Every structure is written in C-alpha cells, then in structure tokens.
Amino acid sequence: MFIAIAAITGCILAFSPLESEVSNYDIPKASNEPMGIFIHNLKQNYLEVLEISVKPDNRVVASVITEDGDAADFYVDPTTALKVGHIKEDGKVYKFAKTLHRSLFLHGTGRVFMMITSFLLFLISITGFILIIKRQQGIRNILSKIVKDNFFQFGHVYLGRLLLIPIILISITGVVLSIFQLKIVSKTSISHEVNKAFLKDTSNVSEEDFEAFNNISFTEIKSIEFPFSTDVSDFYRFYLDDREVLINQRTGEVVSEKYYPFSEMAYRLGFSIHTGENSIIWAFILLVAAISILFFIVSGFKITFKRKGAKIKNKYKKGECTHIILVGSETGGTITFTVWLQNELIRNGVKAYVAQMNDYKAFSSMKQLIVFTSSYGVGEPPANASKFIQKYLDTAQSDFEFAIVGFGSLAYPDYCKFAFDVEKVLENDAKVSMLLPLHTINNQSVESFNQWVLQYTKVSGIELPLYRRILPIKKAKSVCYEVISKSDLETESNSFIIELEPCYSDKSVSGDLLSIAPSTEDHDRLYSIGITKRNAVRLSVKLHEYGKCSNYLYELSVGMVIKASKVNNKKFHFPSNAKKVIMIATGTGIAPFLGMIETNRTKVPIHLFWGARTNQSYGLYSEYIETTLKSNHLNEFIPAYSRQGDKKQYVQDVLKQYVALITETLTNKGVIMICGSVVMQKEVMELLQQICLQQTHKPLSYYQNKNQLRMDCY
Numbered sequence: 269m270f271i272a273i274a275a276i277t278g279c280i281l282a283f284s285p286l287e288s289e290v291s292n293y294d295i296p297k298a299s300n301e302p303m304g305i306f307i308h309n310l311k312q313n314y315l316e317v318l319e320i321s322v323k324p325d326n327r328v329v330a331s332v333i334t335e336d337g338d339a340a341d342f343y344v345d346p347t348t349a350l351k352v353g354h355i356k357e358d359g360k361v362y363k364f365a366k367t368l369h370r371s372l373f374l375h376g377t378g379r380v381f382m383m384i385t386s387f388l389l390f391l392i393s394i395t396g397f398i399l400i401i402k403r404q405q406g407i408r409n410i411l412s413k414i415v416k417d418n419f420f421q422f423g424h425v426y427l428g429r430l431l432l433i434p435i436i437l438i439s440i441t442g443v444v445l446s447i448f449q450l451k452i453v454s455k456t457s458i459s460h461e462v463n464k465a466f467l468k469d470t471s472n473v474s475e476e477d478f479e480a481f482n483n484i485s486f487t488e489i490k491s492i493e494f495p496f497s498t499d500v501s502d503f504y505r506f507y508l509d510d511r512e513v514l515i516n517q518r519t520g521e522v523v524s525e526k527y528y529p530f531s532e533m534a535y536r537l538g539f540s541i542h543t544g545e546n547s548i549i550w551a552f553i554l555l556v557a558a559i560s561i562l563f564f565i566v567s568g569f570k571i572t573f574k575r576k577g578a579k580i581k582n583k584y585k586k587g588e589c590t591h592i593i594l595v596g597s598e599t600g601g602t603i604t605f606t607v608w609l610q611n612e613l614i615r616n617g618v619k620a621y622v623a624q625m626n627d628y629k630a631f632s633s634m635k636q637l638i639v640f641t642s643s644y645g646v647g648e649p650p651a652n653a654s655k656f657i658q659k660y661l662d663t664a665q666s667d668f669e670f671a672i673v674g675f676g677s678l679a680y681p682d683y684c685k686f687a688f689d690v691e692k693v694l695e696n697d698a699k700v701s702m703l704l705p706l707h708t709i710n711n712q713s714v715e716s717f718n719q720w721v722l723q724y725t726k727v728s729g730i731e732l733p734l735y736r737r738i739l740p741i742k743k744a745k746s747v748c749y750e751v752i753s754k755s756d757l758e759t760e761s762n763s764f765i766i767e768l769e770p771c772y773s774d775k776s777v778s779g780d781l782l783s784i785a786p787s788t789e790d791h792d793r794l795y796s797i798g799i800t801k802r803n804a805v806r807l808s809v810k811l812h813e814y815g816k817c818s819n820y821l822y823e824l825s826v827g828m829v830i831k832a833s834k835v836n837n838k839k840f841h842f843p844s845n846a847k848k849v850i851m852i853a854t855g856t857g858i859a860p861f862l863g864m865i866e867t868n869r870t871k872v873p874i875h876l877f878w879g880a881r882t883n884q885s886y887g888l889y890s891e892y893i894e895t896t897l898k899s900n901h902l903n904e905f906i907p908a909y910s911r912q913g914d915k916k917q918y919v920q921d922v923l924k925q926y927v928a929l930i931t932e933t934l935t936n937k938g939v940i941m942i943c944g945s946v947v948m949q950k951e952v953m954e955l956l957q958q959i960c961l962q963q964t965h966k967p968l969s970y971y972q973n974k975n976q977l978r979m980d981c982y
C-alpha cells in the first residue's frame with residue numbers, strides 16, 4: 269500500500285518538471301551569458317537586488333526591491349536582466365502529492381514509513397532481478413527473448429528488466445533523502461574565515477569585467493546572495509553546484525572558496541536523481557518507472573492469485589485411495605488439470621487422492637500413480653517437487669501402475685525434462701509397471717491434454733469426459749440473439765446450421781466462441797462461430813441424441829430469441845498478415861472457417877481441407893463453398909470422405925499429397941489452422957511434425973511458437 273501511495277504521488281510529482289517546462293516555454297534559459305554584465309544590468313534595473321537563483325531548468329529568478337519600494341520575485345532575462353515572466357506557484361495537487369509522498373501527512377513518523385518503504389522497494393527490485401536471472405537461465409541470457417507465458421508474467425519480467433536501474437535509483441535515493449530529512453545524517457554547512465583587515469576596497473576594473481564573475485557559468489550557479497550594504501566586508505555569496513565562493517564587491521577578488529562536504533553532495537545528487545528536476549528526459553523516465561511500479565503491484569498480485577487459485581482438496585483419506593495423483597507445479601497451472609482429473613475420477617466412483625510431489629509418502633491402497641508435473645529453470649523440478657525423487661527412492665511401496673504427464677513449453681530447450689527424469693526413476697523400479705508412456709503438453713494445451721485423456725480412458729476403462737478449460741473464461745455479458753435462419757437436419761452427419769443475429773452491435777470475429785446454456789440450471793456449452801457477411805453469427809451444430817444444448821438449439825425456430833455470450837478466442841482468429849492459409853477441419857469444425865473465408869476481403873489464398881464420412885454431408889455447406897470458390901475468396905476445397913466409395917480417406921491421408929503446399933506455407937510465413945476433433949488433430953499434428961522435420965529440418969514447435977499453427981479442437 270505504501271509503495272502504491274509512493275508510486276501514485278511519484279507519478280503526479282514527475283509531471284511537475286514536465287509541466288513547468290511547458291508553461292515556461294517562452295522564458296529564456298541561461299547558458300554562458302557573461303555574469304558580470306548580467307549583475308551590472310540587474311543592479312541598474314532595480315532599486316536593490318537581494319538574490320538571484322538559477323532554477324534546475326536554468327531559468328533565472330531575481331528577488332529585488334523595485335523602484336516603488338516593493339519586494340518582488342520574477343523571472344529575468346539572463347542577458348538584459350529585465351523581467352520576463354511571473355513565477356507560478358506550485359498547484360495544490362502538487363503540494364498535496366509532495367507531502368503525501370514525503371511523509372504521508374504524518375511528519376516524522378510518516379517519513380520513517382516512507383524510508384522503510386523505499387528500502388523495501390530496493391530489496392524487491394534486487395530480489396526481482398535475481399528471479400529474472402534465474403528465469404532467463406543465467407546472467408548471460410538476461411537480454412535474450414523472454415518466453416511469453418501470459419500477459420502479466422511477461423510484462424512483469426519485461427518491464428522489470430527494462431526499468432531495473434531507474435527503480436533501484438529511485439529507491440536508494442528515497443532512502444538517502446529520508447536519512448537527511450530525518451537528520452540521521454546532517455548536512456554540515458560551510459563556514460568561511462575571512463580576515464577583514466586584508467580586504468582591498470578599490471580597483472580599477474569595473475564590475476562588468478570582474479574576472480571572478482565571468483569565470484563562473486550560469487549553469488553551475490544555484491543562487492547568488494548580493495551584498496546587503498556597500499561595506500567592503502559584505503560580499504557576493506555564490507552558491508554553486510559543488511562549492512561556495514565569496515567575492516569582494518569592490519574589487520571582484522575571490523575572498524574565500526570552499527567545497528561542500530561529501531554529505532551535502534550526496535544529498536544534492538540524491539535529490540536531483542529522485543526528482544528528475546535537472547533533466548526532462550530523466551523526469552520522463554521516472555514517470556514511466558512510477559507507472560510501472562503500479563503495474564508490478566497489479567501483475568504481482570495476479571501472478572500470486574493464479575498460483576494460489578487452484579487448491580488441492582481431498583474427499584478421501586490417502587490410505588483408502590487407489591488412485592494417487594501427484595502434482596508438480598510452480599505457478600498453479602498444472603494443479604487445475606489435476607483437480608479436474610481427481611473430480612472426474614471421483615465422479616466415476618474411483619477414490620482419488622491429490623498430493624504435492626514433495627509430500628510423497630507410502631500410499632497403502634495405491635494401484636495407480638498419476639504424475640502431472642511442470643519443469644522450471646533448466647529442466648528442473650518446480651518448487652513443490654524438488655524433493656520428490658529422493659523421497660520416492662527412500663519410500664517402500666508395493667506394486668502399482670504409473671502414468672506421467674509432463675507440462676512444459678517448447679520454447680525452452682529442456683522440454684518437460686523433469687517429467688522425463690521422474691519417468692526414468694519409476695522405470696528403474698522393478699516393482700512398478702507403465703500404464704501409459706509419458707505424454708508431454710506444450711503451454712497447457714487443452715487439446716493435447718485431451719489426447720492424453722482419450723488414451724487414459726482407453727487403457728483404464730474409466731470413461732472420462734473431455735476437458736474444457738474451467739479456468740475462468742472471459743465471457744462477455746450475455747446478450748440476446750435472434751434466430752434468423754436454420755437449416756434442415758443433414759441426416760448423414762446429424763448436423764444443422766443455425767444463424768443468429770445479435771440484438772446489439774457485436775464485435776465478434778470468426779473463431780471466437782459463443783457460450784450458450786439451455787437453461788439457468790445447465791452449464792454453458794461453447795460453440796466456435798463463423799461471422800457471416802451480414803455480421804450474423806453462424807453455428808454448425810451436431811445434434812446429439814441426448815445432447816441438451818444441441819437439442820435446445822435444434823428446436824428453435826426463426827424469430828425466436830435466445831441469450832448467449834461471446835468468448836474472445838484470439839488465438840484462433842484469422843491471421844492479419846499471412847500470405848497463405850491452410851485450413852483443416854472435420855465435420856462441424858468447418859463453421860469458423862466458412863466465416864473467415866466469406867470475410868476474406870483481401871483474398872488471401874486459402875486452401876480448405878475438410879473431412880466427413882460421405883459427400884452427402886457436403887450438401888450442408890456446398891452453397892457457401894461454391895460461392896466463395898467462384899468469388900476467389902477460397903482458392904481450393906479438398907474434401908476427404910472416410911466412408912465414400914472405394915477411396916476411403918481421412919484428412920491426414922489427403923494432406924500427405926500436399927507436402928509441397930504445407931512446406932511452402934510454413935516457410936513463407938503462412939498459417940495452418942485446425943478445427944474439429946482432437947483425434948483428427950493428433951493425427952494431423954503427427955503428419956505435420958514429420959513434414960516439418962523432413963522438409964524444413966525444424967520441428968513443428970518452431971512454427972507453433974511463431975503462431976503459424978492455430979488450433980481449436982474439442
């Protein structure tokens with residue numbers, strides 16, 4: 269909270285030098301004007317001169333007594349010494365922000381709080397930097413590309429790296445200034461010793477030509493006190509950046525020159541760095557740093573809450589559970605999958621227990637051990653799994669079967685390494701047998717996880733549903749949609765097309781999802797949508813015999829209104845600048861593609877591969893395909909029918925004949941999009957992987973990381 273207060277008020281204060289620069293833009297700045305002439309002119313222009321000060325922005329302020337006998341402060345021209353502008357008082361907001369920033373309106377106590385806050389900010393910056401080094405796998409890689417996990421984590425690391433130095437400087441100088449303000453260290457003042465008996469009181473050099481005046485540049489002056497009387501023992505007192513100089517008013521001789529002690533210099537430097545008063549560019553950097561501190565607070569909380577979000581809860585005691593699921597997770601992502609599996613197993617009557625990998629113990633009823641673990645650092649275990657291997661080796665356990673799922677990211681060279689390490693340990697244990705080979709999941713891909721779910725269902729005989737991301741999906745507010753058309757049921761594929769018109773203007777894009785719940789008691793179902801030329805939402809729906817939502821949609825008729833909400837699915841939007849796009853779909857997965865093709869205004873070459881059982885299903889989509897082929901919105905339509913005549917083919921079989929097209933698309937920054945069943949997706953991905961390795965000598969993940977592979981499979 270204190271850091272937030274300091275950052276918000278810091279943002280406001282950083283505007284002060286910026287604002288003063290704008291409002292004083294017409295007031296000339298001093299640079300190397302001859303000081304002698306300026307002092308002489310100033311004395312000529314006014315009855316009496318008390319002091320001049322040179323502001324951090326190099327504008328000159330004079331304190332004088334005017335001919336009318338009034339005391340006045342104003343900006344003067346550094347050459348003519350004539351008045352050029354009024355001094356504007358600091359706005360109330362700045363005054364308020366300054367007091368809050370320095371002392372929280374609590375005087376000394378507040379200053380102590382702010383000093384501690386500054387020090388904590390310094391510690392947070394240093395420890396944050398150490399974490400960045402760890403994350404980037406060494407100081408040598410500190411400047412290399414940051415892997416983008418999610419917006420907040422990426423932003424936290426990116427800005428942390430960029431603004432580390434300014435933030436460290438802000439925090440250190442904050443501590444230094446507080447130390448002085450609290451008088452823990454006091455600024456020692458300079459005392460001059462002048463022997464008045466030796467002062468000369470005449471000279472034949474006139475004031476304008478005093479060498480001592482003209483040897484000092486305006487830019488090093490903080491202020492000059494003018495002699496109070498004409499007495500020779502009253503001097504010009506020059507306060508400079510690093511020293512004080514006393515000058516004889518009659519002769520221009522330097523009477524005394526003393527440098528400031530280290531403590532005063534430290535204070536001045538700290539003040540200038542902390543406030544940015546001497547440089548507009550630095551003030552701007554400070555402003556950006558203060559805004560970033562606010563971002564760090566928000567993103568830090570987001571990361572922490574995500575980490576704490578998925579909680580492990582157990583319904584049964586560990587001793588009675590046959591299925592033990594161990595989770596290794598650093599930021600909580602993997603726990604979400606674990607909790608889902610535990611719930612589904614329990615729903616199927618299986619007693620399942622979840623534990624952190626570090627809490628591994630002997631499980632007396634264990635028949636199956638399922639390990640879900642991520643990898644960190646250089647393929648190392650996440651924080652809650654670091655002791656697992658040792659604990660496993662030290663624990664006596666009777667026979668069981670195991671399955672391991674590695675969660676990782678292909679962006680790291682040691683992809684899912686810790687999961688492989690765990691596999692090695694379990695494989696070497698003679699007592700245990702492998703239920704499924706290790707399955708790896710890139711970037712918590714739901715599609716890839718579902719491939720494992722299908723395999724697990726097959727080998728375990730436990731019917732698991734497919735996983736749909738239960739992380740809070742960002743649904744827009746639900747709005748009404750009117751049914752504007754509905755096709756007949758195509759009996760071969762049992763599918764139909766329904767078009768809905770949103771009641772309010774809607775910014776959905778083909779590839780987004782529509783979340784529909786048949787009634788308030790039902791949970792939502794998500795449908796991939798295609799947007800038609802007339803901005804209607806088109807769904808292609810497979811009617812399931814007992815499917816509540818598909819039956820609900822099927823029973824709607826034109827003119828009826830339903831409530832639904834849009835879910836942004838940015839990762840599956842049509843690429844904005846690809847030169848070529850290959851679309852691969854099965855069944856109703858064609859719906860988003862039809863929308864993308866119809867609205868392909870720039871006529872990017874599109875090749876659409878579509879799999880169905882027979883060409884009877886094509887009837888449902890033929891009109892759209894033929895129209896867009898004719899208008900060149902679609903270049904090629906390549907169907908694959910798995911139960912048609914002698915030539916029984918799946919999409920992946922047909923794709924094998926298009927190796928050149930696939931290679932050319934990927935190497936020329938084109939995009940491949942896949943929509944439909946996860947079973948098809950798996951086959952197609954395997955084929956694409958083979959083609960990539962053989963033709964481009966790069967793994968498919970290389971193109972996936974460049975966002976050239978976009979998938980939405982279910």
Ligand SMILES: Cc1cc2nc3c(=O)[nH]c(=O)nc-3n(C[C@H](O)[C@H](O)[C@H](O)COP(=O)(O)O)c2cc1C
Nearest residue numbers: 597598599601602642643645647676677680683684
């Ligand atoms: C700093 C850092 C290092 C990582 N190192 C690896 C790695 O070496 N190998 C890998 O496959 N994944 C690596 N990952 C990716 C994570 O394992 C992946 O994002 C995983 O899904 C995170 O799961 P969790 O949220 O349960 O910890 C790393 C991620 C981060 C942020």
